[in-house]
Each structure stands twice: as C-alpha cells, then as structure tokens.
Amino acid sequence: MQRLIFIFFLILSWKSLIGQQTNYKIGFSQPLMADEWRKTMYNEMQRQLIFHEDIELIFRDADTKTSTQITQILEMVELGIDLLIVSPNEAAPLTPIIESIYDQGIPVIILDRRIPSNKYTAYIGADNQLIGSEGGKYLVRLLQGKGRVLEIYESLRITAFADRHQGFRSVIEQYPSLEVDSVKAIAKGEEKYRQMIGSNEYQAVFAPTDVAAKFAVDVAKEEGVSTENSFFIGIDALPGEGNGLDLVERGILTATILYPTGGDVAIDVASKILNGEKYDKENTLQTLVIDSTNVAIIQTQARKILKQQSDILSLADKLGVIQRVFKTQRTLTYLFAATMILSIIMTAFVLKSLTEKRRINKELQLKNDQITEYASKAEEATQAKFRFFTNISHEFRTPLTLIKAPIEEMLNSKDTGAFKRDLNLVKRNTMRLLRLVNQIMDFRKIDSASMSLRIGEHELIPFLEEILYSFEKLAKNKGVAIKLIYDEDDSKLWFDASMMDKVFFNLLSNAFKFTREGGEIYVRVEKDNFNDQVKISVEDSGTGMNEEQVVHIFDRFYQGDQHRSLGTGIGLSLSKEIVELHQGIIKVESVLGRGTRFDILLKKGNQHFNASSIVSERAIYERTTDSFFDDLESHDENEKPTPDGSNVLIIEDNEELRAFLQRKINLNHQVRGASNVSEGLEIAKDEVPDLIICDLMLNNESGFEIISALKEDLRTSHIPIIILTAKSDQKEKLKGIKMGADDYITKPFDMALLLERINTLLANRQKLREHYLHELPIEQKTNSGSKIDKRFVSEFTALVEQNLSNPDFGVNELGKEMGLSRMQLYRKVKALLGYSVNDYITSVRLKKAKHLILQDEYTISEIAHAVGYSTPSYFSTAFKNQFGISPSEFKSQL
Numbered sequence: 075m076q077r078l079i080f081i082f083f084l085i086l087s088w089k090s091l092i093g094q095q096t097n098y099k100i101g102f103s104q105p106l107m108a109d110e111w112r113k114t115m116y117n118e119m120q121r122q123l124i125f126h127e128d129i130e131l132i133f134r135d136a137d138t139k140t141s142t143q144i145t146q147i148l149e150m151v152e153l154g155i156d157l158l159i160v161s162p163n164e165a166a167p168l169t170p171i172i173e174s175i176y177d178q179g180i181p182v183i184i185l186d187r188r189i190p191s192n193k194y195t196a197y198i199g200a201d202n203q204l205i206g207s208e209g210g211k212y213l214v215r216l217l218q219g220k221g222r223v224l225e226i227y228e229s230l231r232i233t234a235f236a237d238r239h240q241g242f243r244s245v246i247e248q249y250p251s252l253e254v255d256s257v258k259a260i261a262k263g264e265e266k267y268r269q270m271i272g273s274n275e276y277q278a279v280f281a282p283t284d285v286a287a288k289f290a291v292d293v294a295k296e297e298g299v300s301t302e303n304s305f306f307i308g309i310d311a312l313p314g315e316g317n318g319l320d321l322v323e324r325g326i327l328t329a330t331i332l333y334p335t336g337g338d339v340a341i342d343v344a345s346k347i348l349n350g351e352k353y354d355k356e357n358t359l360q361t362l363v364i365d366s367t368n369v370a371i372i373q374t375q376a377r378k379i380l381k382q383q384s385d386i387l388s389l390a391d392k393l394g395v396i397q398r399v400f401k402t403q404r405t406l407t408y409l410f411a412a413t414m415i416l417s418i419i420m421t422a423f424v425l426k427s428l429t430e431k432r433r434i435n436k437e438l439q440l441k442n443d444q445i446t447e448y449a450s451k452a453e454e455a456t457q458a459k460f461r462f463f464t465n466i467s468h469e470f471r472t473p474l475t476l477i478k479a480p481i482e483e484m485l486n487s488k489d490t491g492a493f494k495r496d497l498n499l500v501k502r503n504t505m506r507l508l509r510l511v512n513q514i515m516d517f518r519k520i521d522s523a524s525m526s527l528r529i530g531e532h533e534l535i536p537f538l539e540e541i542l543y544s545f546e547k548l549a550k551n552k553g554v555a556i557k558l559i560y561d562e563d564d565s566k567l568w569f570d571a572s573m574m575d576k577v578f579f580n581l582l583s584n585a586f587k588f589t590r591e592g593g594e595i596y597v598r599v600e601k602d603n604f605n606d607q608v609k610i611s612v613e614d615s616g617t618g619m620n621e622e623q624v625v626h627i628f629d630r631f632y633q634g635d636q637h638r639s640l641g642t643g644i645g646l647s648l649s650k651e652i653v654e655l656h657q658g659i660i661k662v663e664s665v666l667g668r669g670t671r672f673d674i675l676l677k678k679g680n681q682h683f684n685a686s687s688i689v690s691e692r693a694i695y696e697r698t699t700d701s702f703f704d705d706l707e708s709h710d711e712n713e714k715p716t717p718d719g720s721n722v723l724i725i726e727d728n729e730e731l732r733a734f735l736q737r738k739i740n741l742n743h744q745v746r747g748a749s750n751v752s753e754g755l756e757i758a759k760d761e762v763p764d765l766i767i768c769d770l771m772l773n774n775e776s777g778f779e780i781i782s783a784l785k786e787d788l789r790t791s792h793i794p795i796i797i798l799t800a801k802s803d804q805k806e807k808l809k810g811i812k813m814g815a816d817d818y819i820t821k822p823f824d825m826a827l828l829l830e831r832i833n834t835l836l837a838n839r840q841k842l843r844e845h846y847l848h849e850l851p852i853e854q855k856t857n858s859g860s861k862i863d864k865r866f867v868s869e870f871t872a873l874v875e876q877n878l879s880n881p882d883f884g885v886n887e888l889g890k891e892m893g894l895s896r897m898q899l900y901r902k903v904k905a906l907l908g909y910s911v912n913d914y915i916t917s918v919r920l921k922k923a924k925h926l927i928l929q930d931e932y933t934i935s936e937i938a939h940a941v942g943y944s945t946p947s948y949f950s951t952a953f954k955n956q957f958g959i960s961p962s963e964f965k966s967q968l
Contacts, residue, residue, distance in 0.1 A: 101150035105163035118337030206241025220251035221277040272297030284308035284318035313376035329365035475822035553591040560599040580645040588616035613671040619664040721763040725754035770799040785814040
C-alpha cells in the first residue's frame, strides 16, 4: 500500500511540473530610488518583464551609499543571480567588485553610469558628455554667443554629472563673450546658491536635472527675480505631470534635454545574453533638445506611449489572472483525482486500525495520568527539599561565623603551633561548607527564576588580576605557575561582577585541584571582533578528563569516577548557569593526562541584557579572598595596638557573636553593645559613638529601622554605619547602601578585614570632616570623652552648617537654638573648639566658599550669597584676609 501511495504522489508531482519554464534571476542594483528618473527606469523594467516570463528581477536600493551598494551586490551574488544590472553610485569604489563578479562568469550590464574598466558584458546609457555639449550649443544659440550663464552642478564624483559638466564646458569655452559661473546645487552652500540666483545677473541657468532647474526657478521667484527674460534649461525630459516635458510645455522651463532611462533596453539585452542571442556591447541611447518648438509633439507621443503601456499592464494582469486560475484548476483536478483514490485506500486502512488505536489510547491515557500524578508529587517533594535547604542555609551563616573567627584567632597565635594543621583543617572545611551553602542558595534562586543579575561595565583585566591574586599563595605552596595573558589592557565588558567572580574562582579552584606540582595554569583573554565577543580561557596542565567526563562535566551533581573526585558536582553546573544568564557560552576541551581548558564566550556591549538588570551605580559585591586556602601568614599577637579612644557601638542580638566582637574590637577602641533596636538607638543618641556596627535581623526586628532613625536624627546623622549580616542578597545590600550605610559585610567574615574597615572609616571620616567640610584644625582643650560635650559639638556644628547661607545668623541665633546665653555659648565653644563663635562661623563660611570655587560650577557672586555674605565685595575682602588672595585670583589659578 505504501508503494502505491508513493506512485500516486510521484504522478501528481510530475503533472504539476508540466509547462514550467526555466527561470533566470537578474539582480538590479540602483544607487537610489528617490527621484522620478530612477522610478521611471524601474517602471520601464517592470513593463518590459511582461514579455519575458522566464526572468525574475531582484531589486536593491542603495540609498546613495556606496558601501551599502557593494554589500547588496555581494548579497545578490550569494542568492545565485544569473546576471547583474548595476547603475554605480560611484564608479571608482565599485569597479573592483564589478570586475570580480565579471571574472566569476556572471554577465554584468552597466546601466546609465560608466566605470573605468572594460570588464563588463554590455553598457546601456546616454552619452552624458554629448548631453552636456548639446546643452551648451543650445545656450550659445539662445544667447547668440554672449552673456552670463550660471551652471548649477551636482557631485562631480558621480560620472554622469562629471561628464555633463565637461561636455557643457567644452562648448562654452569656445565663446569668450560667454561668462560662466558655477554653484553647487542646494545641499552644499544653499546661502551662496540663493545669492547668485537672486542677483539677477545671469541671462541663463543650466542645471544638471529638470528638478534642479525647477528649483532654481522657484528660488528666483522667492528672491523677487523675474524669470520672464531668463532661460532655464534642465536635463531628463521625463513625461508626466510636474516632470520635464510638462514644465517646458507650461513655459516654466525654457528647454530640457532628453536623458533616456534605458530600463526596457536593459531587460531586452539581458534576455539576449541569457538566451545566447546576439547583442551589442555598447548601447548608446539617443538624445535631443526639447523646447517650445517640439514639446507638443513629443508630449503627445509620450502620452500615447504611457497609455499603451498602461493598457499592456492591464492586459498582462488579466492574462496573469487567467493563467493562475488555469494552473489552479489543473492542480485541483489532479489533487481531486489523487485524493479520491487515496481516500478509498486509506478508508480501509483507517477502519482496520481505528479499534486498535482506541485501545492503545486508553492505555496511554491511564499511564499518562499516573505519570502526571507521580510528577506532581515529585515536584512537591523537590520544592520542599529546596525550601528546607534554603532555610537551613540561612541558619548556617551565624554558626559558621562563630567557628571561623576563633579558628583564625588561634591560627594567628604562636602558642597553637602543634595544633595548626588541625586548625587549618577545621578552617578549610568551614570555608568549604560556606561555599556549599552559597551554591545551594544560588541554585535555589536559579531554579525559582529569582536569580537577578546586576550588570555593570567593568575593566576585565584588573578584575581577573584581582581573582588571580587570591591564588598566588596557593600557587607558590603547590609549585604551580599561574599567569594572565592578554593583548590589550582596556578590555571593558558588561557583566555581574559578583556572579562572574564565582565562575572564575570555581574554574581556578578545579584547575589547582587537578594540576600537579610544577604544572602550569593560564588565564587568556582574546577579543573576537568578528563575532563581537570576548573569549576568556582557563587552561591547566593537569590530569585531564576522558570523553564521558567531558560530556557530563556541567551536569548537576555529576562527580565523575572515584579517581577524579569533583566534590559535590555543584560548582561547574552553577558556573554554566551563571554564564548562560549572561547570554554567554562555556565550553570545555580536555585530553586525559595532558590537561583541560574551559572557554567562556561573553558578548560585548549590553544590548543582549534586559534593561532592568543594568545598573548605573557601581555593583556591590564581596571579593573572594585567600581565606579559602591553607597556610595563611600568621599575625604577631605581641604587637597589640593601643586603644585610640574612639567609641564603637555594636548592635547584634546573638550574645556570643556580640561578645566576640566586643572583645576583638576593644583592643583598639572603646566598645558598647546592644541587643535590640530600641537599646541601640538609645545608646547611639545618648553617647553619640564614632562608629556603629549593626545586624539587619534583630529578634524579628529590622536593622534598617536603626539606619533610617540614625540618618534622620541631627545628632547621629554623621555617624558611619557598618552592616554586619547573614543576608547576602544584592537587593538587601543595595537597600542598605542607599539608606546611608557606609559598608556591608556578610557573615561569616574575616576579623582582620572588619578591623581594617573600622579603622579606615574612622580615619576617612575624620579627614572628610576636617579637610573637605571646613578644614579647621580643631584644638581640643580637654581630653574628656564627655557624652554631653560630644552631643553639644555635634549639634553646634550642624546648626552652623545648616545656616551658612543666612547672613543674619550669628551668636544670638545660635544661643537661642541651643538654649544658652551669649556668654555661655562663647565660653563653651572656646573651651571645646578653641575658637570664638564668630571666628568659627567665619572660618566655616570661607572654607565652604573655597570648596565651591574649586568645583568651578558657580560665579563669585553666587558663592558669596551661598555662604552668607550680603555683597560680593565684602566677601572678597574677608576671603583675602583669610587666605591672602582674592576669590577671582584663586579661581584663575585653577
């Protein structure tokens, strides 16, 4: 039965092919289609194609761009055209392309514009030099060999316009009494163009096209120049309303020179070439001058030709409809016959198999229901497991902190040398557990589609150098050479730094795991400009993998054979997920016993990312440090710093962690602790500490409440805040930073890093307060750490800074705001700050003014009013007394 069906379809296909003719593909490349002359050429081609049913025309418009025309020609060659018709936009750049196509054996017809080469099959077009000379001769006759003529020219890089110009000038130069001026048409130098036409100094205007001639007439009228006694001559002589023939017939133009398009001739010559018939290589189209003496006859002929062409098109459309109907009916007849026969055959087959199919469908439906039920239960179990792992992962962070921090402290002690190896083992497994916790949480986010990227533009080379720096200690200990290889330093790339950090850290960790002593690890960065992407390779000379391992290396939880233990099988799978979230590709090549190379391909730019994932501010992420590796350098515990008197407040609800932090930070600073939001706020407002360390999750309270309250209170808004929390989500980090937190450290953390950040924040805040705000060398008269005095100084300086622009703000206003008399305020400020109140206010205003001048965004007068001086002259005098130089002189030195 199958053989019989095949025979019927074969017969049907053969019948449908009867009467088909061989088709030729002709590619036609136009430089532009924006003018009527080009449109007329194309319409002539379309009409002539009616008589050549075996030709299919593929058309491309280059829109005056030579590079676009080259690309379009090459695309048409790729489409398999049998012949190329091209009207070059510019001859010189297109000549090599045309010669190459001609050398490939594809016939080439040059239409309208010549090229400086003989490598073409045929040329069709008018002689543009002859057209230019005919225009010149006609003007000589009109002006009787004397007068002034304005020649309007187009781009001389286009051969047609250049030839017309040469032909015109070759005639005019023979008549010394004819003076000729030239001006470029419209696009370049419109003002000069209008001035020359409006000068009314020319008896005739010769334009390269009828459109340009008509535009010159319009400009002359706009400039108030009479056109009745002037001659306007153009080129093209197109039929139709508003074109050259119509303009001459209505007396708008004096004359037009026929420039035939040759579209119909091009199709006829192409047909002869493709069918092996005799043809002429050079096909020069005839021209003539058309003016009031012959325009009526030519217009009549043109209208008749257009009418005949319209009738031909109409008949062609009707004939096409008839042919399509005939072909459709013939095809339907064959189909009907075949369908009837097949129906008879298939009916018996269907009836026979229908009962069997119903039985099978019932069995399949039953099994499908069972599979659906099992799948639903499996999904519920999977989601429950993921929720469990996610929740327990959050709970792991605080215990890990309490394990990691004491271990690091003992490792840095000289008295634990005998236990150092065991302690390193504990620390290594602690960090391994942390990494597993983070990977489980990342997988949960990916599976639930809640993993969001924070894409920013980063310097790729410094990013990779920072990661490799974390492995230098490990490389030295293992005797492995590690090197970063790249061609250019300024390789900027868009990616989520915290996510890609995990990818490269994981790849390098695996490379070290399987590379023996004396081996090599290379990280290479290569730009692929052809595909607009960057390739980053991590290559090692390790044990390598077999083919099966390579196939499954990115499978989740795949661990390979026992000899090549790949840990949990999470890291590489997670790396692949992260790379694919970046719309990138990760590939692996490996040879057993010789090494492995991972290639990561990332696209340049940021168009392939969702706009919501691109951030303008710099991304906040935690760098992977060498705390994952053993044998860290120990610290000398004998060098204990002396407390500097700075007060630090720790707000943490875990009693053990709070006590540990207090003990460690107390070596350098005075420390207070609080276990909840209310207690922390009370201590902060009462004692005004120099720095606050705060957790975000405090016994069902939010640490964001403390940050918001502290930053909105005048007394505490200046205090730097470090967030210390188990929440590692980027949204939480960004929220904390936006609310005013100065740093964000996730648990577990490195104690040395925390201490260094505390010291750095305190030092930078002091420099910022003293230098950038008002640069005052505050001389404390007492070493007392009085809470009241600190609160007083905080409120006093805040009031001064808030009222800098008020020229009437002084001692009386300050005393009233702070509830002190004039004398009490004077004595208090002198005792604590070493300045009188007025001197302090003046110094703050002038230092603020100096800072505004450095910004170079305001005038001296605006700055004077901004810092509370009623007149610029008074401000200039005070500024010079303070700094020994006037504001304007200081600004000129910038």
